[in-house]
Amino acid sequence: MYARPLFSRYQTGFAFIVLIIISLLGMDIVLDSRLFFPALLVFSTIFYVLLGIKGYLFVRRGRLYYFSSLLIFYALFIIFFLSNKSEWFLIKYLGVVIAAFFLFREWLAMITSFNFPKREAVASAIAALLVAQMVWAATILPIGFISAANFMLLLVFALSDFLVKHFTGGISKIFILQHLIFFITIAVFIFLTSAWSAITL
Secondary structure (H helix, E strand, O other), X not given: OOXXXXXXXXXXXXXXXXXXXXXXXXHHHOOOOOOHHHHHHHHHHHHHHHHHHHOOOOOOHHHHHHHHHHHHHHHHHHHHHHOOOOOOHHHHHHHHHHHHHHHHXXXXXXXXXXXXXXXXXXXXXXXXXXXXXXXXXXXXOOOOXXXXXXXXXXXXXXHHHHHHHHHHOOOOHHHHHHHHHHHHHHHHHHHHOOOOOOOOO
């Protein structure tokens, strides 16, 4: 049932690639901890949701892919901030940026209310560039990896909503103001509840 439409119109190939990579890295990190089976359950759930999208079993494919991509983003950020920054930092950093670009692009292509491939690519590149800037800043901040991942997930959520409104023509001053207040409020809450530590050089 799932194998037949793997090469259908609604491609989620890059999401599968990113998911496989981060799941292997993530499971290796939590191999000897109590988080092994919860992590295995989460990655398996994302995997089968993506397969369900491929199998035409759901009508709201865009929303399901959005939910899956948010989970993938979150796992990606946790693994990045939890990893050893002194080893292969640039490669890990570029990997996060490239993964962000393809996840944004596939999600925009999944939405059926518009179809502008070139504009989707440009918008995804801009969103990935903003993610790159914020990942770099969050890496410098002396906060825990969970707080850093939460902040980055908040940014991805805000960017995704902004991209949808951009393509549907729903951007207004009220929309920008509301989302700016929402973003600042949640970001301040994340930082206030973070365990700040001294920066060691």
